[in-house]
Amino acid sequence: MARVGLTVARLVESGAELADEAGFDAVTLSALARRHGVKVASLYSHVANSHDLRSRICLLAVEEMADRGATALAGRAGRDALVALAGVYRTYAHDHPGRYAAAEYRLDAVDAAASAGPRHAGLARAVLRGYDLDEPEQTHAVRLMGSVIRGFVNLELAGGFSHGEPDAEQSWTWCLDALDALLRRPADLRPSAPTTPERSTP
Amino acid sequence: MARVGLTVARLVESGAELADEAGFDAVTLSALARRHGVKVASLYSHVANSHDLRSRICLLAVEEMADRGATALAGRAGRDALVALAGVYRTYAHDHPGRYAAAEYRLDAVDAAASAGPRHAGLARAVLRGYDLDEPEQTHAVRLMGSVIRGFVNLELAGGFSHGEPDAEQSWTWCLDALDALLRRPADLRPSAPTTPERSTP
DNA sequence: CCTCCTAGCCTAATACTTATAGGCAGGAAG
DNA sequence: CTTCCTGCCTATAAGTATTAGGCTAGGAGG
Numbered sequence: 001m002a003r004v005g006l007t008v009a010r011l012v013e014s015g016a017e018l019a020d021e022a023g024f025d026a027v028t029l030s031a032l033a034r035r036h037g038v039k040v041a042s043l044y045s046h047v048a049n050s051h052d053l054r055s056r057i058c059l060l061a062v063e064e065m066a067d068r069g070a071t072a073l074a075g076r077a078g079r080d081a082l083v084a085l086a087g088v089y090r091t092y093a094h095d096h097p098g099r100y101a102a103a104e105y106r107l108d109a110v111d112a113a114a115s116a117g118p119r120h121a122g123l124a125r126a127v128l129r130g131y132d133l134d135e136p137e138q139t140h141a142v143r144l145m146g147s148v149i150r151g152f153v154n155l156e157l158a159g160g161f162s163h164g165e166p167d168a169e170q171s172w173t174w175c176l177d178a179l180d181a182l183l184r185r186p187a188d189l190r191p192s193a194p195t196t197p198e199r200s201t202p
Numbered sequence: 203m204a205r206v207g208l209t210v211a212r213l214v215e216s217g218a219e220l221a222d223e224a225g226f227d228a229v230t231l232s233a234l235a236r237r238h239g240v241k242v243a244s245l246y247s248h249v250a251n252s253h254d255l256r257s258r259i260c261l262l263a264v265e266e267m268a269d270r271g272a273t274a275l276a277g278r279a280g281r282d283a284l285v286a287l288a289g290v291y292r293t294y295a296h297d298h299p300g301r302y303a304a305a306e307y308r309l310d311a312v313d314a315a316a317s318a319g320p321r322h323a324g325l326a327r328a329v330l331r332g333y334d335l336d337e338p339e340q341t342h343a344v345r346l347m348g349s350v351i352r353g354f355v356n357l358e359l360a361g362g363f364s365h366g367e368p369d370a371e372q373s374w375t376w377c378l379d380a381l382d383a384l385l386r387r388p389a390d391l392r393p394s395a396p397t398t399p400e401r402s403t404p
Numbered sequence: 405c406c407t408c409c410t411a412g413c414c415t416a417a418t419a420c421t422t423a424t425a426g427g428c429a430g431g432a433a434g
Numbered sequence: 435c436t437t438c439c440t441g442c443c444t445a446t447a448a449g450t451a452t453t454a455g456g457c458t459a460g461g462a463g464g
Contacts, residue, residue, distance in 0.1 A: 151353025174342040
């Protein structure tokens with residue numbers, strides 16, 4: 001097919017496309033070889049094995065998301081930034097479900113360190129600059145933010161909200177508003193503030 | 203091995219054990235047959251195919267979690283209930299990572315409907331009875347709750363919080379406290395209340 | 405007691421995916 | 435021109451999924 005010759009980059013790219021079309025599980029060396037009109041064994045000159053291929057697609061997805069996140073965050077702050085960043089992940093997941101799934105692929109420690117994982121944490125922290133949170137709390141907030149976004153997107157993609165009255169869109173904005181409100185609050189709302197003394201059920 | 207003879211139930215159960223030991227991906231008909239000292243073809247008398255097997259394990263996990271959730275919720279309300287239910291999922295995920303992964307397995311619509319998915323929604327709603335939320339918002343809250351829990355657990359399991367200063371445990375209680383505070387608030391904090399007029403960045 | 409039937413496991417065969425080893429051809433470098 | 439190296443190939447082998455068909459022990463019925 002491709003008269004250009006194979007390349008790691010090209011393989012990873014078409015692997016990502018394949019993932020988006022047929023699911024990340026469908027990303028197989030055989031399928032990829034077929035797609036390039038080439039024998040399976042030939043791929044081993046470019047990637048070490050199928051895990052290597054999948055890892056690279058994972059890295060690609062993580063990078064792409066980080067890039068878009070950085071772009072989206074430019075010139076925004078506060079709630080605006082929060083909504084923008086969260087939107088990036090959700091949109092990416094919708095547009096590229098296979099890549100998004102790839103991004104959750106279990107990397108080994110080496111790749112994980114080299115991955116753009118830290119960049120994402122940086123983006124989250126950038127958003128939080130718009131709210132004033134001190135150090136122990138800021139990390140908690142980063143994690144909460146990540147949890148909400150990832151959890152919502154996963155559930156939505158898994159069809160968890162499919163047959164709901166209020167459509168997912170509304171819940172999405174509601175959740176982000178809630179998150180924003182939460183982060184904006186001074187110490188009174190946030191935990192580690194004195195918890196009200198356990199009112200038990202009426 | 204097992205002199206008792208195979209059974210769907212037994213296969214699913216040992217499949218779940220296998221998942222916890224070696225990961226859900228390792229749950230294969232061959233592996234299961236090996237584990238039972240039986241030939242692969244024999245399994246086809248009990249399960250339709252490997253997807254069927256995995257689906258059943260998924261259903262098992264979903265059921266088990268729902269059961270534990272229901273138990274945990276008995277006699278609890280408000281924050282107490284929230285913490286208990288969330289704890290059930292997190293603990294289950296830690297104790298049975300393979301089953302937890304199985305629970306995210308993509309079921310086809312038929313199984314999905316029959317699954318205990320609705321039960322989980324019911325549990326979430328039970329928790330929310332401790333807070334007073336009216337209908338459009340209650341659904342949003344159910345989804346937010348689900349997102350936070352699932353997101354946090356997934357990230358934690360994926361090793362996302364591994365090298366953090368504040369350990370995951372602290373972030374977990376912080377997040378739940380935040381969620382509790384958020385749900386407890388009257389209309390003022392919650393969205394759909396008038397949003398402050400977009401203060402842009404300084 | 406004998407027959408028959410069935411449940412539960414088996415062998416055999418096919419296909420697909422991963423992986424390794426080694427071969428060949430054509431262009432770049434000397 | 436010769437050499438070598440890159441990039442693809444064939445051949446081979448192992449693991450998994452799935453189907454077709456066969457064998458057997460043990461219970462139901464006569």
